[in-house]
Amino acid sequence: MNLPDLSAMEQFGARIAGHLKAGDVIALSGGLGTGKTTLARAILRALGHEGEVPSPTFTIIESYDHLDPPVVHADFYRLEDPSEVEQLGLDDYRDGAVLIAEWPDHAGGFAVEPGCLQITLEIAGNGRKAIVEGGKDWLERLP
Template sequence: MRVELPDLSAMEAFGRRIAMRVEPGDVVALSGTLGTGKTTLARAVIAALGHEGEVPSPTYTIIETYDGLRVPLVHADFYRLQDPSEADELGLDDYREEAVLLAEWPDHAGGFAHEAGCLSIALEKVGDGREAVVSPGTSWQSRCP
């Protein structure tokens, strides 16, 4: 499925649609080259889940956690990982327990597309806007945004 995201308001609306459907244990895997809007979409999802205030990019911390939302959320940016085994060293499984994982650069952590609860979103630049190529895991089939 392809979703056109011509501007920031479309990206925010897409983030709200995702946020309405996520459940604990899900992974929203965001891929795309630098500057395609992965962090922008992540921020839209986090805000739509009820977070008020700034959402820092986890580029340097790698993992940011958000409790007190509609569902607990872990926002991870795996860009700096050199090997997928480093995700295990971070204790990623402990963070994911009963939470949604919002993963930027998921391939750097070994990928999550094999999981039934993974919603893979590849963002691409299209003119001045973006396009999302959405691939839902089996548990997302009936609730795809």
């Protein structure tokens, strides 16, 4: 999917947001500067968040409990080993929430979960390209 500009990224985020349910994982992969946080912000805005959406690069986890469904936005870039996820208490944050995971491979990945939508973002000219793969659950929800 081509995302030529910020408007296209916002529309893509809104499309995803319209199909989210508790327990889902949006796994965002791609190099630095490919738009992972931009897409996460678009999803959060489409769900109704009106405030700032800081990048969780340093805090690792940001929670948005006021949204329906609640969202946990995590950036695992700084993890050196997937076992560190347990120390963060990620399972406690995820209970009843959607997880938007940047750099999911640093946390061991989430592809085995049926509610995982994997999105790899790449720079394509002046815009971005999204490669989207969904678990069985997503294939039924996101045409």
